[in-house]
Amino acid sequence: MPNDNQVPDIVFPSGFRRLVGYQITHWAENEAKVAVALDQRHKNRAGYVHGGVITTLIDTAGGLAGCYCPEPGHVRRCATISLSTQFLGAVQHGTIVAHARVRGGGKRLFGATVEVHDQAGALIATGEAMYRYRTGHEDKRGVPREDAGLDDVD
Amino acid sequence: MPNDNQVPDIVFPSGFRRLVGYQITHWAENEAKVAVALDQRHKNRAGYVHGGVITTLIDTAGGLAGCYCPEPGHVRRCATISLSTQFLGAVQHGTIVAHARVRGGGKRLFGATVEVHDQAGALIATGEAMYRYRTGHEDKRGVPREDAGLDDVD
Amino acid sequence: MPNDNQVPDIVFPSGFRRLVGYQITHWAENEAKVAVALDQRHKNRAGYVHGGVITTLIDTAGGLAGCYCPEPGHVRRCATISLSTQFLGAVQHGTIVAHARVRGGGKRLFGATVEVHDQAGALIATGEAMYRYRTGHEDKRGVPREDAGLDDVD
Amino acid sequence: MPNDNQVPDIVFPSGFRRLVGYQITHWAENEAKVAVALDQRHKNRAGYVHGGVITTLIDTAGGLAGCYCPEPGHVRRCATISLSTQFLGAVQHGTIVAHARVRGGGKRLFGATVEVHDQAGALIATGEAMYRYRTGHEDKRGVPREDAGLDDVD
Numbered sequence: 001m002p003n004d005n006q007v008p009d010i011v012f013p014s015g016f017r018r019l020v021g022y023q024i025t026h027w028a029e030n031e032a033k034v035a036v037a038l039d040q041r042h043k044n045r046a047g048y049v050h051g052g053v054i055t056t057l058i059d060t061a062g063g064l065a066g067c068y069c070p071e072p073g074h075v076r077r078c079a080t081i082s083l084s085t086q087f088l089g090a091v092q093h094g095t096i097v098a099h100a101r102v103r104g105g106g107k108r109l110f111g112a113t114v115e116v117h118d119q120a121g122a123l124i125a126t127g128e129a130m131y132r133y134r135t136g137h138e139d140k141r142g143v144p145r146e147d148a149g150l151d152d153v154d
Numbered sequence: 155m156p157n158d159n160q161v162p163d164i165v166f167p168s169g170f171r172r173l174v175g176y177q178i179t180h181w182a183e184n185e186a187k188v189a190v191a192l193d194q195r196h197k198n199r200a201g202y203v204h205g206g207v208i209t210t211l212i213d214t215a216g217g218l219a220g221c222y223c224p225e226p227g228h229v230r231r232c233a234t235i236s237l238s239t240q241f242l243g244a245v246q247h248g249t250i251v252a253h254a255r256v257r258g259g260g261k262r263l264f265g266a267t268v269e270v271h272d273q274a275g276a277l278i279a280t281g282e283a284m285y286r287y288r289t290g291h292e293d294k295r296g297v298p299r300e301d302a303g304l305d306d307v308d
Numbered sequence: 309m310p311n312d313n314q315v316p317d318i319v320f321p322s323g324f325r326r327l328v329g330y331q332i333t334h335w336a337e338n339e340a341k342v343a344v345a346l347d348q349r350h351k352n353r354a355g356y357v358h359g360g361v362i363t364t365l366i367d368t369a370g371g372l373a374g375c376y377c378p379e380p381g382h383v384r385r386c387a388t389i390s391l392s393t394q395f396l397g398a399v400q401h402g403t404i405v406a407h408a409r410v411r412g413g414g415k416r417l418f419g420a421t422v423e424v425h426d427q428a429g430a431l432i433a434t435g436e437a438m439y440r441y442r443t444g445h446e447d448k449r450g451v452p453r454e455d456a457g458l459d460d461v462d
Numbered sequence: 463m464p465n466d467n468q469v470p471d472i473v474f475p476s477g478f479r480r481l482v483g484y485q486i487t488h489w490a491e492n493e494a495k496v497a498v499a500l501d502q503r504h505k506n507r508a509g510y511v512h513g514g515v516i517t518t519l520i521d522t523a524g525g526l527a528g529c530y531c532p533e534p535g536h537v538r539r540c541a542t543i544s545l546s547t548q549f550l551g552a553v554q555h556g557t558i559v560a561h562a563r564v565r566g567g568g569k570r571l572f573g574a575t576v577e578v579h580d581q582a583g584a585l586i587a588t589g590e591a592m593y594r595y596r597t598g599h600e601d602k603r604g605v606p607r608e609d610a611g612l613d614d615v616d
Contacts (some may be wrong), residue, residue, distance in 0.1 A: 016204035019195040024526035041173040050170035051213040051234045056206025068266060080205045081417065082390040082438045084238040086573045086590050088566030104550030104585050106581070108416075109389065109440070111548040113588055117389050123566050126575055126590055128548050130438065132417070201387050235571065236544040236592045238392035240419045240436050242412030258396030258431050261544065262570075263594070265394040267421070267434055278437055280421050281393050284544045284592065286571070324512035327481060327503040349481040358478035359521040359542045364514025388513045392546040 011126040012086075013087035016153045020056055024064060032064035037095045055085050056114055058127035061100035062112035066131055074142035081109070086129040092118030098127075105130075107138050174210055178218060184216035184256035191249045202244045203278075208252075208270055209239050212281035215254035216266035220285055228296035231288040235263070239281040248273030252281075259284075261292050317329050328364055332372060338410035340372035345403045356398045357432075362406075362424055369408035370420035374439055382450035386439040389417070393435040402427030407437075413438075413455035415446050471502035482518055486526060491602075494526035499557045510552045516560075516578055517547050520589035523562035524574035528593055536604035539596040543571070547589040556581030560589075567592075569600050 020042070026033035034057050036042065044050045059080055066075040100114040109132050116125040138142055174196070175184055188211050190196065221230040238299035254268040262270045263286050270279040290297055328350070334341035342365050344350065350361045367388055375384040408422040417440050424433040444451055482504070488495035496519050498504065504515045521542055529538040562576040571594050578587040598605055 014199040015197040016206060017192040020206070040169040043169040045168040046231065050168065050210070051237065052170060052174070052206060052210025055209035055213065055239075056204070059205040059209065077200065079244070080241050081547075082169065082238070082240050082392075082419075082436075083205065083209065084234050084236070084390075084392050084590060086210075086544075086565075086592055087234050088573050090233070103548075103588055111390075111550050111588065126565055126573065128390075128546060128588055128590055130548055137243065156373050187401075195336060236394075236546075236573075236590075238544075238546055240390075240438055257394075257434055265396050265434065278521075280411055280419065282392060282434055282436055282544075284394055310600065312596065321500040323505040323513060323514065328514070348477040351477040353476040354539065358476065358518070359545065360478060360482070360514060360518025362519035363545065363547075367513040367517065385508065387552070388549050390546070390548050391517065392544070392574075394544050396543050398541070452524070452588040 016056070020053065022057060022060065025097065026066055027068055028061070029068050029070070029099065030065055032061045032068070033097055033099050034061040034064070035095050035097040036115060037097065038091070038093060042052055042137040043092070048092055049096065054096075054125045055083065055127070057098035057116060058085055058100070058114040058125070059083055059129060062114050062127070062129040063131055065100040065102045065112050066105070066110040068105070069140065069142035071141045073145055075145050075148045076137045076140070076142040077148060078131040078137065079134065081130040081132055083129040085125055087125050089118070089122055089124040089125050089135065091118040170210070174207065174212065176211060179224055179251065181218055183222050183224070184219055185254065186215045186222070187251055187253050188215040188218070189249050189251040192245070192247060197246070201246055203246070203250065205241060206280045207212040208241070208250075209237065210279070211250070211252035211270060212239055212254070212268040212279070213283060215252040216268050216281070216283040217285055219254040219256045220259070220264040221268050223294065223296035225295045227299055229292045229299050229302045230294070230296040231302060232291065233288065235284040237281065237283040239279055241279050243272070243276055243278040245272040245278050245279055250278065262286055264294055309391070330365060330368065333373055333405065335376055337376050337378070338373055339377060340369045340376070340408050341405055342369040342372070343403050343405040346399070351400070352442065355400055357400070357404065359393075359395060362395070362404070362433045363391065365404070365406035365424060366393055366408070366422040366433070367391055367437060369438055370405040370422050370435070370437040373408040373410045373420050374418040375411070377401070377448065377450035379449045381453055383453050383456045384445045384448070384450040385442040385456060386445065387442065389438040389440055391435065391437040393433055394451065395433050397426070397430055397432040399426040399432050416440055464543075467551065478518070484522065487559065489526055489530055491530050491532070492527055493562065494523045494530070495559055495561050496523040496526070497557050497559040500553070500555060505554070509552055511558065513547075513549060516549070516587045517545065517589070519558070519560035519578060520547055520562070520576045520587070521545055521591060524576050524589070524591040525593055527562040527574050528567070528572040531602065531604035535607055536609050537610045538599045538602070538604040539610060540599065541596065542592055542595040543547045543592040545589065545591040547587055549587050551580070551584055551586040553580040553586050557592045558586065565595040570594055571613060
């Protein structure tokens, strides 16, 4: 069973994860945390984190929260249906973390709420998102990785 | 008066714009287009564009649409209040474009709707976002660039 | 084929439609208009239309837009997945109209964007919503009304 | 200091509150609960609660959460900027309750997150909304009721 330290090794990073540089720091059933250490590349021209960085973390964390798969060698995949974000504070420095929790859903769809905090613990954004499982990925046991295509929510 | 080709020279790119590689391809009063040529860096692990790329384009285009400033040497700045996105289609290749239009608002706030199309013209996402002007930037004549800090919506 | 005047006769009103008093004024493939003549019952304490009236019109119009069924005696049903609204102006009097258009989707899901105008034609809100078809209602020919339960999107 | 039982007496109901029949069941600093006992009037044609009832409760509870005013005879007013809702479950009977909490904001704007539960405690919807204080209502001491116009968030 994965612990937090093992998480980054389990999922080979996507192109956009490598580009933005975020990390999966926690992943369990119905829950995930995704973090990024801010530097100049994440900022808008005023020196604050770009809104797109925040929405990227929310989208990623929410999808992972619903796609945790305890079965060894198996994965689950989903696609985002809708995503909303409220921006409550600006941040310039440090590591920001998006913490997502699955809040409900049915066989094919699930919804997550997400909170994004800065390094001092201040809430800088809230988000909510709906996702659908890819066909064949509805069951929590997932599908063998080799049959799944690569994971598409990180 | 700027034409489309001149736009990229007018605004010095932010860190996140350079990282993601999007371009401002049109900018006029109450309207903006932002585009990115997709490559491996923009994708999730299934090979489709990451949702965070789409929300980044929507956030950026919507903010620019309300911050166009016809006054030479002047700029306007805003901050995003809220952003929502609906994902209507997946895309793997080509250039995607977010087209934003200001739809209303008052002295301090404005709202934009945004459509994102793929290179074949298919609608892949819709978005809507509310923004507030930075204090001192409410007037459409903006403020001298040297007094403004750098622009924070691109 | 129904024209606008016939629409209100086609769909027997739900409890909430009767309570709020909105009317379906246009219904065609991928499009619907829902209107309400404002009176004291629709207002907040400052005398403006309550936000809940506007979101009700958006939710209803968007769902209808995806559930138009040209087959005589047949209906389609859906359920709302997510709904977002931007409030761009206040209104006190007259008839307000929500105009919804389906913008995309797949076999089971669809997305709509909605604009709400006041009687003078000013845009007072924009909305976007995702819906899923009820199981068995995915096909545009719908199902016989007697097999459908009653329609749940008005 | 108001307790829960006193709340309904403090605020004279708006037209839409009377029409829909919801009650303010809790109101404190940065928090509010709004409830409605479902009957036929709140339903869509399939016999489930209409989405517009849920968004009405979310909008109302979120606004109240930011407008609690401890000063006797004083009130605060706000207007909704944006509202998003995720629908996670259907409900037919019993009393549903929207519980809103203010999550952040600045001098003029605030954001709330809202959860809607059915009578058995199941989560049926989540929402988030941004509001702006009416000019003159930014301070938590509010303004004398007679100078305020009537409250516009209930």
